[in-house]
Amino acid sequence: MKITVFGTGYVGLVQAATLAELGHDVMCVDINHAKINQLNDGIIPFFEPGLDQLVERNKLAHRLSFSLNPKECIEFADILFIAVGTPSYEDGSADLSAIETVAKTIGNYINGYKLIINKSTVPVGTVDLVKNTILETLAENASSYVQAMNSNDKLASILNRDKIEFDVISNPEFLKEGTAVIDSLHPERIIIGSNSKKALSIMRKLYHSFTKKGIPILEMDVRSAELTKYAANCMLATKISFINEMARLAELLGADIDAIKAGIASDSRIGPSFIDAGCGYGGSCFPKDIQCLINKAKEHQFFPHLLTAIEAVNSEQKTLLVDRVLNYYGHDISGKHFAIWGLSFKPETDDIRNSPSLTVINSICKLGATCTAFDPVAITNSKQYFANNQQVTFAESKELALIDADALIICTDWQQFYEINFDILKTSLTEPVIFDGRNLFSLADAIAQNITYISIGRKPVYRKEQYLNQIKKDSA
Template structure:
C-alpha cells in the first residue's frame, strides 16, 4: 500500500512509518519540522530507540521510506493516511487538538482520490468525528475518504519491538471498506503465516530478528470506544503505579519491603508484574497527560472521576515524598548542597525527557538552592534544551564528586553495575535516595552508605 504518516518525525510517526516500510509498503513520512526531516533523510534519527537507525538506513536505501515537509505530495501519494501528530496537554489538563485540527484542514485541500484517514494520535472521544466533519466540508465520506480511530500503544524505549509485537490492534471504524483496508494493512500481524521479517541491529550491533507476532488480537469496534480504549488503558497503568506507591508508603511504616510485596503479588495472573514497581511516580509524555485529559473529559461530561483524581494526586504527592526522603538524609536545608542525579529520561531506553519527573525533582532542588549535577547515559542533550542551567556530566563518577547526596531517578540498567567503592571515594557524604528501588541495599549499606529507597527495608 501507499502510506503517508503525518507527524512522521515524531516518536509514534517515525516508528509507524518505519514499521510499515519494513513490511514492504511505500511510505512517505510528513513532518512540519523540516530540520528533523533533513536529519532523517540523511539517515540519522532525532530520537533514540533501539534498532531505529539501522531500520531507517535500510529502508531509505531500499527506497521504501522518504521524509518531507510537503503534506500535499505525501497525501496525494497515499491510500492510507495516518495522523500521528502531538496532542499535548493544555494548562487546564485537557488535550490540545490544534495539531490534529490543522492537519484535517490541510487534508481537506489535498485529498484528490479515496483515502482512509487513520487517527493514531491519542484523542478524546469526539475528535475523530471532528476530523470527519472538517473533511465533510469539501469531501464526501465513503466516496473521497473514510475515517478510522487506531490508537497507538507503543512504549518508548521498546517502540519498534511494540510495532512488530503489538499486544492488540484497535480499529474503530464505521465503514466496511475502511475496516477492510485496515485488515489488509495489519494482515502480517493477524495471520499465522506471517511474512513480516525484519532484521534489526541493537545498540551493540547484535542482530535482532523481529517477526510480526502471529494472530495478534484485532479489536474492531466503534470509533468512540476505540478512542476511549487508549485513555482507559493509560489511566489503568497510572493507577497501578499510584497503587504500588501507596503500598510502599505503608510498607515503610511496617518494616515490609515493597519489592518483595510486588514480586509476590505479580505472580497472580489476575495481577501480573508489569507497572507494579514503586518509585518516583509516573512521568513521561503520555500517562500523566492522558490521565489529566481523561479527568477533564469526565468533568466536561458532568462526572466527577474521584478514583482518577486520586491516582493523579497520589502521583504528585510521590514527587514531594522523594524530595522529603532526600532531606531526611541530608538535613532540611538543601541550600548549597551538591546533589548528584543519575537519570534524566523518564524511563530507560529513550532520550525523551518531556515531562520527566527527574526534571521536576531537579526544579524542586534548584528552588531550594541546591547545586545539581546530572548524569544520564543518553538524555543529556535533550535535557539541556529544557534545563540549560544545571551542570551535566558525561561521566557518572564526575557527577558525584564532593556530592552531599546521590539520587537515582531513572532505572538504567548500567547504574546497577557502577563501581560504588569508587563512588564512595568521590562523595562528600554517603547519602543515596534510590527513587527506582534498583540498587543492592545490602551492598550499599555494607559500604557505609545511608540508603533510602521507596518502601524498601
C-alpha cells in the same frame, strides 16, 4: 499499499518505518523543515533503540521517504495516517489544533477515496471532528470555486470533488518509549474503530502480515476504540500509583515493598508489570492522558474520583525524594551539592517530559543546592531544559558526576546504574549517602558496604557511625 504518515515524532516515525518494513510504500510529511532535513540526512531527531537502523534500511530500499509537501503526499497515498502531537492545555484538555490542521490539509488536496486513520492519542469524538473538518473544507473550497468559476473545466472539477469519498477511523497506538520499534513490529493486539465495511477490509489487508502470525485484530465502534487507548494508559498508571501508595504504607508499618511486590506479582490476575515502587511516572503519555480523561469526564458532569487520585498520588511521589533529602539534612540543603543519576523519565529514551528528575532538580535548586547530572542519552535535551540554570551542570559519566557531591540521588533505572563500584562512590562523595528513587540495590548490599541508603518502601539503612550516634541520642 501506498501510505502517507502525517507527523514524524515518536508515533509517526515508528509507524512509518514499521509499515515500510512490512513492504508498503510510505511517505512521511511534516511542517518542521529542520526535522525533515535531518531525516533526509539520515539523522533520527530523538533516541529510540533500533529505529535508526529500521529507517535507514527502508530508505535504502526506497520504501520510506520524507517530504514537506502535503499535496504530493496526499495525492500519492491511498491510506493517510494522522500521527501529530496533541499536547495538553493548562486545564488538561487536549490541544487538537495540529489534528485540525491536518484534516483541513486533507480537505484541500484530497483527490479520490482515502482511508484516513487517526493514530494520535485523542479524546473521544476526534474522529468525528476530523471527518467534519474535511467535509467543511471541501464545502468551502467548492463554494470558492463556484464564485470564481468561468469555465466548464472548473465546473467539472467541482462536480468531481463532490463525489469524493473517504473514511475516518481510529487505530490507536500502544507503543512504549524505549521499546517502540519492538512494540510496533510485534504488537499484542490491533484495535480498529470503524463501522465502514470498506475501511475494515482495507485495514485487514494492511495488517495481514500480523494476523498471519496470530496477532488479533479487535474491531469495534470508533468511540470505543478512542476510549480504549485512554483506558489502557490509565490502568497502567493506576498500577504504578497503587504500588507507590503501598510503598508509603509499608514504610510506616515496617514492611518491605519488594517482598510485597513478589507476593502480589505471583497472582496471575495481577502479574509483575508496572508494580515497581519508585519516584513516580512521567513522560508524555500517562500524565497527559489522565489529565485529558479527567477533563473529558468533567465536561459530562462526572467527577472521576479514581483518576484524580492516581494523579494526586503521582504528584506527591515525585516530591518524595526531595522530602527524604530535606529530612536527612535537617531541612537545610543550601550550599549542598548532589550527584543525579538519570534524567529521562524511564530507561532507553531521551524523553525528559514530566520526568521525576526535573521535579527533584528544580526543587533542590530552589532550596539553594547545586547538582551535577548524568544520563546515558538525555543530556542534550536536559541541557536545553536547564539552559538558564547555572546551578545544574552535567557529567560525561556516572562516576564523574559523583566527584565532590554530598550525596547521590537516583531518578531513573538505567541498566548501567545497577552496576555500581561502591569503592569509587565512597571515595568520590563527601559522605557515602544514596537516595534511591528506583530501588536499584538490596538493603543487604548497603549494610555490607556501610553506606547510608534511603530508598522507596523499605527501611532506611544508615552507616554504623550514624546508627551508634542515633542510639546515643535516644538513650540520652
